[in-house]
Amino acid sequence: MFRSILSKSLRDYRVPMLAWGFGLLVFMAAEVAMATPTVVTAYLSLVKILSFWGDPYAMNTPEGYITFRYLETAWPILLSIWPILAGARLVRGEEERGTMEVLLATSQSRTRLLLEKVNALVIALLVIAVLFAVGVVGGFAALGGGHVDFVRALLAGLNLVLLAFFFGMVALLLSQVTTGRRAAAGWTSGLLILFVFLYMAGRELNGSWVQYLSPVYYYNLNRPLIAGFPDQPLAALLLLGLAVLCLGGSVFLFARRDIGRSAIESQREVASSRQQALRSLSRAEREVSTRTVGLQTLFADGWSSFWWLLGIVAFCALWQFLTPGIQKFVNQVVQQTPWLAHYLYDTPTNTNTALLGTIVFAFAPALVVILALTLALKWSSDLEDSRLELVFSTPQSRQRVLLERFGANALIVLLATIVTWLTLTIGALLINLSINQGRLLAASFSMLPPALITIGLVYALAGRLRYGAVLGIVTAYLVLSYLQESLEGNIQFPGWVTSLSIFHLYGNPAFLGMDWTNFLGMTGVAIALLVISLLQFRYVDIELG
Amino acid sequence: MPAIIQTHQLTKSYGKSRGILEVTFDIQEGEVFGFLGPNGAGKTTTMRTLMGLLRTNSGSATIGGLDCWTQSTEVKKLVGYLPGEFTFDPGLRGAQIIEYLGHLRGGVDQAYVRSLVKRLGLDPSKRFRAYSHGNKQKLGLVQAFMHKPRLLILDEPTSGLDPLNQQEFYKMVAEVRAEGRTIFLSSHILPEVEQTCDRVAVIREGRLVTIDQVSALKTIRQRDIEIAFADPASVDWFKQAAGVTRVAQGADEHILQLVVQGDLAQIIQIASQHGATNIATREPSLEEVFLRFYEPQQQSAALAG
Numbered sequence: 001m002f003r004s005i006l007s008k009s010l011r012d013y014r015v016p017m018l019a020w021g022f023g024l025l026v027f028m029a030a031e032v033a034m035a036t037p038t039v040v041t042a043y044l045s046l047v048k049i050l051s052f053w054g055d056p057y058a059m060n061t062p063e064g065y066i067t068f069r070y071l072e073t074a075w076p077i078l079l080s081i082w083p084i085l086a087g088a089r090l091v092r093g094e095e096e097r098g099t100m101e102v103l104l105a106t107s108q109s110r111t112r113l114l115l116e117k118v119n120a121l122v123i124a125l126l127v128i129a130v131l132f133a134v135g136v137v138g139g140f141a142a143l144g145g146g147h148v149d150f151v152r153a154l155l156a157g158l159n160l161v162l163l164a165f166f167f168g169m170v171a172l173l174l175s176q177v178t179t180g181r182r183a184a185a186g187w188t189s190g191l192l193i194l195f196v197f198l199y200m201a202g203r204e205l206n207g208s209w210v211q212y213l214s215p216v217y218y219y220n221l222n223r224p225l226i227a228g229f230p231d232q233p234l235a236a237l238l239l240l241g242l243a244v245l246c247l248g249g250s251v252f253l254f255a256r257r258d259i260g261r262s263a264i265e266s267q268r269e270v271a272s273s274r275q276q277a278l279r280s281l282s283r284a285e286r287e288v289s290t291r292t293v294g295l296q297t298l299f300a301d302g303w304s305s306f307w308w309l310l311g312i313v314a315f316c317a318l319w320q321f322l323t324p325g326i327q328k329f330v331n332q333v334v335q336q337t338p339w340l341a342h343y344l345y346d347t348p349t350n351t352n353t354a355l356l357g358t359i360v361f362a363f364a365p366a367l368v369v370i371l372a373l374t375l376a377l378k379w380s381s382d383l384e385d386s387r388l389e390l391v392f393s394t395p396q397s398r399q400r401v402l403l404e405r406f407g408a409n410a411l412i413v414l415l416a417t418i419v420t421w422l423t424l425t426i427g428a429l430l431i432n433l434s435i436n437q438g439r440l441l442a443a444s445f446s447m448l449p450p451a452l453i454t455i456g457l458v459y460a461l462a463g464r465l466r467y468g469a470v471l472g473i474v475t476a477y478l479v480l481s482y483l484q485e486s487l488e489g490n491i492q493f494p495g496w497v498t499s500l501s502i503f504h505l506y507g508n509p510a511f512l513g514m515d516w517t518n519f520l521g522m523t524g525v526a527i528a529l530l531v532i533s534l535l536q537f538r539y540v541d542i543e544l545g
Numbered sequence: 546m547p548a549i550i551q552t553h554q555l556t557k558s559y560g561k562s563r564g565i566l567e568v569t570f571d572i573q574e575g576e577v578f579g580f581l582g583p584n585g586a587g588k589t590t591t592m593r594t595l596m597g598l599l600r601t602n603s604g605s606a607t608i609g610g611l612d613c614w615t616q617s618t619e620v621k622k623l624v625g626y627l628p629g630e631f632t633f634d635p636g637l638r639g640a641q642i643i644e645y646l647g648h649l650r651g652g653v654d655q656a657y658v659r660s661l662v663k664r665l666g667l668d669p670s671k672r673f674r675a676y677s678h679g680n681k682q683k684l685g686l687v688q689a690f691m692h693k694p695r696l697l698i699l700d701e702p703t704s705g706l707d708p709l710n711q712q713e714f715y716k717m718v719a720e721v722r723a724e725g726r727t728i729f730l731s732s733h734i735l736p737e738v739e740q741t742c743d744r745v746a747v748i749r750e751g752r753l754v755t756i757d758q759v760s761a762l763k764t765i766r767q768r769d770i771e772i773a774f775a776d777p778a779s780v781d782w783f784k785q786a787a788g789v790t791r792v793a794q795g796a797d798e799h800i801l802q803l804v805v806q807g808d809l810a811q812i813i814q815i816a817s818q819h820g821a822t823n824i825a826t827r828e829p830s831l832e833e834v835f836l837r838f839y840e841p842q843q844q845s846a847a848l849a850g
Binding site: 096179180260261276277278279280281283284285287289290291292293296300385386387389390391392393394395396397539540541542 | 593597598599617624628630631633635637639641645646647658663669670675
């Protein structure tokens with residue numbers, strides 16, 4: 001596996017490749033197998049409400065249902081996450097770790113190095129596409145009827161990974177002009193969301209030209225799962241061409257720029273005079289961020305947290321804006337659809353607050369928990385990368401450093417809950433929407449304990465386990481927790497299993513009000529995890545990375 | 546002079562791989578103490594144990610009478626530390642890192658920070674990711690010296706520094722010594738050790754091999770002797786002789802090569818008994834003395850045997 005950059009990169013990608021591939025396989029197999037005529041017919045009634053989500057086509061068939069529900073917007077967004085991260089760190093990650101210079105000290109040219117790494121990403125995405133196709137074919141085999149053959153399923157998978165590859169290449173290109181992989185990944189993620197919005201907005205405005213600016217539009221011009229859909233292979237070629245253009249730009253810039261520097265600002269960094277350099281000390285003296293570990297953590301997480309909070313605001317505002325217009329219709333559909341009523345068995349839709357609870361608070365806790373996870377994982381990665389060695393050489397106790405980092409993470413999570421509450425409250429005032437303030441407050445602030453448990457879990461594991469293990473364990477727990485809660489209406493789980501899910505324990509405060517038992521219980525668990533973190537961190541070695 | 550660092554039977558193991566084993570030494574207040582050893586010998590492990598970053602399996606270590614593990618926060622008030630390798634948030638500027646660590650330590654004189662930055666020619670306006678290895682090392686030195694600590698623990702402090710900055714560093718060491726403060730540094734550069742250190746310890750494969758004044762190590766009379774015999778010679782003749790640390794076959798079967806410490810009387814007597822035709826002696830350089838300490842034990846044993 002270490003014979004070439006290609007094989008080494010493939011080895012690096014093996015875990016995400018298999019995790020995403022088999023995850024997609026299982027998901028698609030399960031969802032397609034469940035796309036029975038009853039489910040498809042029931043879903044038809046929701047299409048009018050969800051028309052902003054995608055462009056419905058052949059909705060009375062399982063292929064149309066699966067394409068609309070999962071392949072138009074949801075999976076293109078989800079599957080693009082990993083290629084964006086991989087593209088952003090493709091060469092910038094090596095530069096940040098300091099390994100790029102060693103690689104370039106070999107006889108490999110920069111162009112070849114970059115292309116081999118991209119080839120590895122392409123192979124990984126192709127494997128994911130094949131596994132996706134296997135899942136789809138398996139699902140249709142279980143469903144019966146022989147709707148989709150392997151070639152069609154594979155084409156759908158290839159179309160999906162082509163879009164993901166495009167975003168990966170955008171991230172790669174942006175990583176040439178930013179100085180860090182996080183910035184490149186952040187900007188590309190922002191572009192992804194923007195393109196999705198452009199696609200949605202363009203369709204809502206009756207085919208406005210703005211959708212032509214979105215690669216998601218060109219992706220959706222091909223729907224290989226649907227036999228009668230007028231596919232446009234040129235659209236796929238256009239996406240491929242754009243991806244190759246980004247790749248070409250990346251190769252051009254990477255071959256010419258300084259290693260470790262941005263392609264556009266390297267000279268500015270070099271040109272600081274001695275006086276300017278010393279003035280930077282005076283500026284740093286005045287900076288609040290350098291005062292404590294907690295403040296430094298808050299400022300370091302500032303921009304990424306800002307975008308997260310903005311995303312939460314946008315998410316809440318969008319649904320609040322839609323709620324008055326769709327509430328009665330949704331309620332009617334739910335009442336008339338046994339399948340949907342069963343699915344939403346514990347979340348009524350008969351009031352605006354209830355519908356907001358059903359829609360917003362089905363996803364907002366997950367968003368806040370993922371935010372908590374991303375924040376907390378920096379503790380684990382900083383420990384693994386030895387970024388805290390100098391901090392631990394100062395007279396700050398380990399416990400204090402941990403507590404300040406935990407506190408900074410908890411504060412941002414608290415801000416997320418406040419922002420959720422404020423957005424919904426102010427939004428309701430602006431559009432004269434009658435909502436129950438008490439329940440809204442309960443639903444917003446009940447998101448705090450699950451997020452604190454997530455942070456506590458990461459901190460408790462981080463002292464003993466490597467970053468990859470912590471990421472794997474906590475992510476698996478969160479995904480299983482969410483799945484368990486989502487499937488609760490359809491599958492009966494033992495009581496002890498449901499009580500392990502933080503999303504189940506979060507409950508439905510949007511219409512049931514605050515569940516103090518669960519709130520305090522989860523807060524207690526979070527505190528217990530923090531205490532475990534503190535106790536075990538007293539005794540662990542601070543390892544070198 | 547009181548000991549500022551005391552270790553007793555300090556042991557740290559990493560499972561099957563070696564750490565340090567029963568390391569015992571004292572460092573007196575006001576001295577500059579050098580720590581030498583090949584890569585992986587245990588220098589960094591010893592220093593990180595003193596900083597409370599690693600927990601020992603057994604033994605004890607104190608700094609200023611304070612336990613390095615249980616009272617590590619108090620210990621760090623006395624210490625300035627430069628790790629062998631360090632990294633930081635790549636987006637922070639040098640000035641921000643200095644200021645941040647200054648706040649965490651407390652008691653930092655900004656004028657002194659500026660003087661250190663000027664002396665070492667560090668550009669604090671750059672981001673950490675933009676620093677070369679040498680500039681990172683300068684940043685590390687600034688943060689270690691900036692609060693004028695009672696004790697400086699420096700892991701290979703001149704690594705990556707250019708000769709001018711190395712000279713500046715030696716001046717800084719001399720100033721610290723003149724102020725009665727203590728330095729514990731590891732190094733691979735023997736002239737540096739000769740120039741800066743009062744005493745030196747050599748660690749090999751996790752164990753302390755020797756600890757002495759640098760001047761004493763210089764005067765060790767470890768001589769290389771080559772003896773030629775009329776007939777084929779055996780290494781067994783000299784194995785038990787007093788002062789022989791190594792004996793090996795020479796260029797042919799008539800020649801033996803010995804390393805001898807101390808008096809040569811017994812060597813001359815044995816050589817005479819076996820019909821020696823020529824004896825040549827040579828005194829090794831200080832560098833060779835250290836290289837012998839650096840050699841793996843198995844190799845030393847093989848040479849001796």
